[in-house]
Amino acid sequence: MKMIKQHLFTPGPTHIPPQVFAAMAQPTLHHRTEAFERIFDSAIKSYSALVGGEHETIFLASSGSGAMEAALVNAIKPGEKIIYINAGKFGERWGDICQALSIEAIQIFAEAGQSPELSIIAEVVKNNLDARAFCVQYTESSTALLHPVPEISRLVHELAPEMLIMVDAISALATLDIPLAKLPIDILIGASQKALMLPPGLSMLSISARAWKVIESIPRRSLYFDLPLERKVHKKSTSAWTPAMNIILGLDCSLKMLQEEGLTQTFKRHAIAAEVARAGLTSLNLKLLSEHYPAPGVTAAILPSSIDAEKVRDKLVAHFAIQIAGGQDELKGKIIRIGHMGYMTAFDVITALSALEIVLKGFGHQFVTGSSLIAAQQVLERHGGIV
Numbered sequence: 001m002k003m004i005k006q007h008l009f010t011p012g013p014t015h016i017p018p019q020v021f022a023a024m025a026q027p028t029l030h031h032r033t034e035a036f037e038r039i040f041d042s043a044i045k046s047y048s049a050l051v052g053g054e055h056e057t058i059f060l061a062s063s064g065s066g067a068m069e070a071a072l073v074n075a076i077k078p079g080e081k082i083i084y085i086n087a088g089k090f091g092e093r094w095g096d097i098c099q100a101l102s103i104e105a106i107q108i109f110a111e112a113g114q115s116p117e118l119s120i121i122a123e124v125v126k127n128n129l130d131a132r133a134f135c136v137q138y139t140e141s142s143t144a145l146l147h148p149v150p151e152i153s154r155l156v157h158e159l160a161p162e163m164l165i166m167v168d169a170i171s172a173l174a175t176l177d178i179p180l181a182k183l184p185i186d187i188l189i190g191a192s193q194k195a196l197m198l199p200p201g202l203s204m205l206s207i208s209a210r211a212w213k214v215i216e217s218i219p220r221r222s223l224y225f226d227l228p229l230e231r232k233v234h235k236k237s238t239s240a241w242t243p244a245m246n247i248i249l250g251l252d253c254s255l256k257m258l259q260e261e262g263l264t265q266t267f268k269r270h271a272i273a274a275e276v277a278r279a280g281l282t283s284l285n286l287k288l289l290s291e292h293y294p295a296p297g298v299t300a301a302i303l304p305s306s307i308d309a310e311k312v313r314d315k316l317v318a319h320f321a322i323q324i325a326g327g328q329d330e331l332k333g334k335i336i337r338i339g340h341m342g343y344m345t346a347f348d349v350i351t352a353l354s355a356l357e358i359v360l361k362g363f364g365h366q367f368v369t370g371s372s373l374i375a376a377q378q379v380l381e382r383h384g385g386i387v
Ligand SMILES: Cc1ncc(COP(=O)(O)O)c(C=O)c1O
Pocket: 011, 012, 063, 064, 065, 066, 090, 137, 139, 140, 141, 142, 168, 169, 170, 171, 191, 200
């Protein structure tokens, strides 16, 4: 056996802290018991405190895509219309779900690494005032992009006050401040396997009072993703179907860890890790994919056309047990993505940069050896040498 530590630098799933593993390793309880209901209640309360606002949170035993589908199938009727931003693989998913649910979907397309201009969004909204919802990612993980959601949501709400605003914050939650209480966001979606430091299998929807009004008024179209039923059952501190119990045990623990760290520090930790990743990658003569609106939880760099990004990823795994992400669809082979969300600091990113230097040198890429480490340390010095 090769004695080597596995490093997961993917934008989900992410590393799980030992305390969270220990919490999840408790013997599984029966879910229809007071003991589990207390845990469920505590996790819902802590999660609601994390997201803020007056929204009511529903936990689903599904991955994040399930929560996206649940939002659409419960709030939009067949034949109705929504508008969505497609700036990558996850934005595109809104359209795919709508197609499966016979919902008309008006796409606002943006090239990889770009968020659409606010003027374009305004034009599409003004031309489609009959749309029932506007859907966007907070961070588009496939291109490491942070959409300016505060500006976008305020603009959409001003132009179309009746339009529900649905935000997929799956890869953004706990990486930056999402001022939900101050934004006109109606449904905020999260998932367990990102900065919440948990395995996949639990998703969350935080739903505003006005979105509930819409949801409660339309006929049910899904047995499993029946949000009014879940709402009723959640009031009794449980869920309609068997919940993702051990992940919820872990969530209770991971949220306590974040509270103890202090969210301001959590966000700062992610911001510094992202700055280190950007400084390190650009010092290696690589161009960032999302230069103008970089995400705090993942950073993407474009490789020279002579280097196959998939081969770089393979070598990182084979030589250093370092798993980074690549591009999807037309970006496959062209970009690398380094995830730095969750149980991570800037020092972990330095490990990835160091290994990347060695691998890129092997492919003949030109840069001064050690430049990413110097760039990373300069960032840390600017932040007082603390991660
Ligand atoms: C922004 C974003 N949205 C949606 C998803 C889909 O979530 P899941 O893979 O949990 O279904 C992901 C997963 O990587 C994501 O990063």
